[in-house]
Structures are given as structure tokens and as C-alpha cells.
Amino acid sequence: SQKIEQNSEALNIQEGKTATLTCNYTNYSPAYLQWYRQDPGRGPVFLLLIRENEKEKRKERLKVTFDTTLKQSLFHITASQPADSATYLCALGTQPSNTGKLIFGQGTTLQVKP
């Protein structure tokens, strides 16, 4: 069966450290993968998109990797701050890529402690 898995347990780290979140998938052939941030009671906010032929994408303190062989994406936040505390969702854009449909993981909650 098709699955997208993100760590269901909250990730607790100290301010200034690098947070690494994992998104694993099975039985999908994603054309691209997106990461979103969601704060409690609010809609998700887009962070980064990485396509199947890209290995890595960066944006300021954020970095995303995409390994289609391992069927995994890693999302890194360097020099983390308490304001980075939120739930982070990965979402796959599946083939055929022209549908625009996204399949979301359940999200991982990150808590950055000062």
C-alpha cells in the first residue's frame, strides 16, 4: 500500500542546533516534494519545493534533500530558534504531475528550547 511517514514523535532540540526531519514514502513515484510549516490552528505555509531530478535545495537556514532511491526526503533547519517551533509537513506531488494533487504526511512537531 502507499504510505508517507513522518516521525510521529515530537522532535525536541536546543536552540542553535540543527533540526533534521524525515519524510519516507513507499509505493509512490513523486514528481516533486514540498515542505510546509503549520502553526497550531492555522493553515500550512509553503517552505520549499524539490523536484525528482534535484538532490538538494536551500533557502536561508533551510535545506531539503531528496533521495528517490531511498525514497526519502530530509528537511534541515540550521541554527534553530524557538520561533522555528511548529509542525512541519511533507507533501508529495505524484505522477502524473499534471494533476497538481499533493499527498501529505501527518507532520512532525518540532520544539526548539532556548
Added chain:
Amino acid sequence: DGGITQSPKYLFRKEGQNVTLSCEQNLNHDAMYWYRQDPGQGLRLIYYSQIVNDFQKGDIAEGYSVSREKKESFPLTVTSAQKKPTAFYLCASSIWLYNEQFFGPGTRLTVL
């Protein structure tokens, strides 16, 4: 300010009543989407629309209906046929199909 709005933020209804959730965007986006989010779960796609007067079922369309008569508007009706309607409903739009999606603030529906 450009954006996507949903109203109301909180909605209470009695069991057996239909209810319509509003979603409006002024981003000039072609594609619009409705998702449902339950505690501890990811977003699940209910319906999506690529252009005006056209829409497709998502993964959990049963008990829901939509219309897309205007580019800016994509209302969702939760019918009495939906067995577990209490949830957080999110509307989103995108400039085209596989770009990033912009989300509204959500409507929390509680059916009593």
C-alpha cells in the same frame, strides 16, 4: 493585500444539517483545493478544481459537494451524508497545478 480567506473561523451545526464553508482568493490562481485535517493526521484532499466550472473528487469526497462558478470562489458543502463531519477544513489555491499551494486560515466545523 492578496490572499485566501475562509469564513467563518468556527462553525457549529446540528447533526443532519448541511453546511457550506466559504473560500475566496484574490491571487488570480487557477487551481483551488479543499482539505480536511483531523488531529494527528495529515491533510486529506476532498475536492480540487483546475479551472472554472470544472472540479474533481479527491480521496475523501463522499458526503461533500463543491462548485466553481467563479475563479475566485470555491465553496464546500458538508452534507448530512458525511458520517464524521467534525474537523478542521482548509482551502488552498495555486497558480498552476504543481506549484506551491497557498492556504487559508481554516474553518473548524463542529457538528453537535
